[in-house]
Amino acid sequence: MFNLSLIEHTLRLPPHLLSLSLDKAVKHDLEKLFLDKVIANLGLCVSVYDIRKIDGGFIFPGDGAPTYTVECRLLVFRPFVGEIIDAKLKEFDKDGLRLSMGFFDDIYIPFHLLPYPSRFEPDSENGNRFRWIWEYQVNGENEDDQTSATVYPIDEIGETIRFRVQSVNYPSIPLEQPKDSKPFAPMVITGSLDNDGLGPLSWWE
Amino acid sequence: MKIKNANDGALTNFEVLSFLQSRGASKEVAATVAPSEYKVFQYLVDTTVDxxxxxxxxxxxxxxxxxxxxxxxxxxxxxxxxxxxxxxxxxxxxxxxxxxxxxxxxxxxxxxxxxxxxxxxxxxxxxxxxxxx
Structure with a gap:
């Protein structure tokens, strides 16, 4: 889920930071630059893990600040395909579920990756609000036995749901966004619930 | 920015949690770490890693x-x-x-x-x- 990534960056250290020690000043600048941002194909940057090397300090002609080349390691959130992760249910609609991990909200479970057979239907006990239902068929021992179905609902916002990472995408920034579309997400995780042991933790206790 | 090694080792959630704790993240004081770090810390504390x-x-x-x-x-x-x-x-x-x-x-x-x-x-x-x- 979390990885270290080694990067090299050339940065201009603004003069107001020069009162700090070089380490601190560089770190301050790196944090401002990378923290809580998604770097395409690298992941969501959580923290600056350590600084390996600071080179340079050259002042370009006409510039009022030194420029350093820094090698550092970032702590990034980048799940691998097939990883199993717990997240909380954020919202759901007829297209599927949306999960949140607190620091990362763009996890989608499309309806075709919900456990089969699932359906989206009004909940009669709960003021006809919609909910997702997984209907698990238990086959009787004899063929004459009627198959009985156990119903597992997904309807509680905030419930912990275990999912498998199906893919991680980094969509490119759209040039023009339709007015009513949802905000652009630079990193989208598609998850799957269609396997044993996946879904709300309460299903498997 | 140049990516030199995108995958310089994976960390377990436990390691990330102890790293964040060493940076000063705790349940009581939130101010010492960046917001992004604090949110990750909260997630890790909530899961069984604690x-x-x-x-x-x-x-x-x-x-x-x-x-x-x-x-x-x-x-x-x-x-x-x-x-x-x-x-x-x-x-x-x-x-x-x-x-x-x-x-x-x-x-x-x-x-x-x-x-x-x-x-x-x-x-x-x-x-x-x-x-x-």
Whole structure:
């Protein structure tokens, strides 16, 4: 889920930071630059893990600040395909579920990756609000036995749901966004619930 | 910016948590770390990682060696600590062929034995206990 990534960056250290020690000043600048941002194909940057090397300090002609080349390691959130992760249910609609991990909200479970057979239907006990239902068929021992179905609902916002990472995408920034579309997400995780042991933790206790 | 090595090693959730704690993240004071770090810290505290120790993790690492699991699978087991066979089944690919039903149960027992249990099951958190009068 979390990885270290080694990067090299050339940065201009603004003069107001020069009162700090070089380490601190560089770190301050790196944090401002990378923290809580998604770097395409690298992941969501959580923290600056350590600084390996600071080179340079050259002042370009006409510039009022030194420029350093820094090698550092970032702590990034980048799940691998097939990883199993717990997240909380954020919202759901007829297209599927949306999960949140607190620091990362763009996890989608499309309806075709919900456990089969699932359906989206009004909940009669709960003021006809919609909910997702997984209907698990238990086959009787004899063929004459009627198959009985156990119903597992997904309807509680905030419930912990275990999912498998199906893919991680980094969509490119759209040039023009339709007015009513949802905000652009630079990193989208598609998850799957269609396997044993996946879904709300309460299903498997 | 130049990416020199995108994958310079994976970290377990436990390692990330201790790193953030060493940076000063704690439940009481939020101001010492950046917001992004604090949110990750909160997520990790909420999941079962909280009670792991360095010893229990390395103990677990030693004990799962004989099952010949992939690195990613071991990482996932340390992160999630599945204590039932179905949890193992989810994480380990082609579990039936590689471990068999007994192997999965054995592995789940090892995980349960090595890792200290969370203080209370998460599902009951915040709900009033039925037995309390």
């Amino acid at each position: 009670k792991q120790t360095k010893e229990s993790v390395s103990d677990l690492l030693g004990k799962v060696k004989k099952y010949d699991l992939a690195k990613a699978e071991v990482l996932n087991i340390i992160n999630l600590r599945p204590t039932s066979a179905v949890g193992i089944y989810t994480i380990v690919e082609k579990c039936d062929a590689r471990l068999g039903e007994e192997g999965a149960q054995d592995l789940a027992d090892i995980v349960a034995e090595v890792s200290p249990p969370p203080e209370e099951p998460r599902s009951e958190e915040g709900l009033p206990q039925a037995n309390d009068v």
